[in-house]
Amino acid sequence: MDIPGAISAITAALGLARELRQIDVNLEKAELKLKLADITEALAEAKVALTEASLRISELERAAAAKSTDSQHIARLSKQGELYYDGPVAISNAKCPHCVEVKRLVVGLHVEPFDQTILACSNCKNSYSNPFFEMPSSYQSPDYDPF
Ligand SMILES: [Zn+2]
Numbered sequence: 001m002d003i004p005g006a007i008s009a010i011t012a013a014l015g016l017a018r019e020l021r022q023i024d025v026n027l028e029k030a031e032l033k034l035k036l037a038d039i040t041e042a043l044a045e046a047k048v049a050l051t052e053a054s055l056r057i058s059e060l061e062r063a064a065a066a067k068s069t070d071s072q073h074i075a076r077l078s079k080q081g082e083l084y085y086d087g088p089v090a091i092s093n094a095k096c097p098h099c100v101e102v103k104r105l106v107v108g109l110h111v112e113p114f115d116q117t118i119l120a121c122s123n124c125k126n127s128y129s130n131p132f133f134e135m136p137s138s139y140q141s142p143d144y145d146p147f
Helices: 002-020 027-075 095-103
Strands: 078-080 084-086 111-113 115-121 127-129
Touching: 002 027, 084 095
Parallel strands: none
Antiparallel strands: 078 084, 111 115, 115 127
8 A cells, every 4th residue: 555545544544533432422432432542643743754754755755766867967968178078178168076976966166266267166075176277378387487
């Protein structure tokens, strides 16, 4: 029996138990009424538990569907150097290799605001050297010697 079916069955059992409680019984049958109250309470708790389980399963199914979408997306990526690209090799298409290879997620990279030689991933926090960074034309390396 699937979980929605179990919830329906428990709901029906709860209805029956409520009907039994409303039957007019004499004083010697008071214990029976208490037992029925216990049954009702137990069934209500089971219903809550199954409802929560059902919601959790729906969440997991949605997550699995999203992951499958990412797998299809990963198959379309190309790798150049250490980074993946979704489309032409451009900074806007750069994807995090750790997230693609380990987490099976397609996550874009952004230029570190305080160090433009670095591309960083906001998901796994890994950083990579920025293959698109170009030195300013006025920059000369310390060992630059024109003669
Ligand atoms: Zn990442």
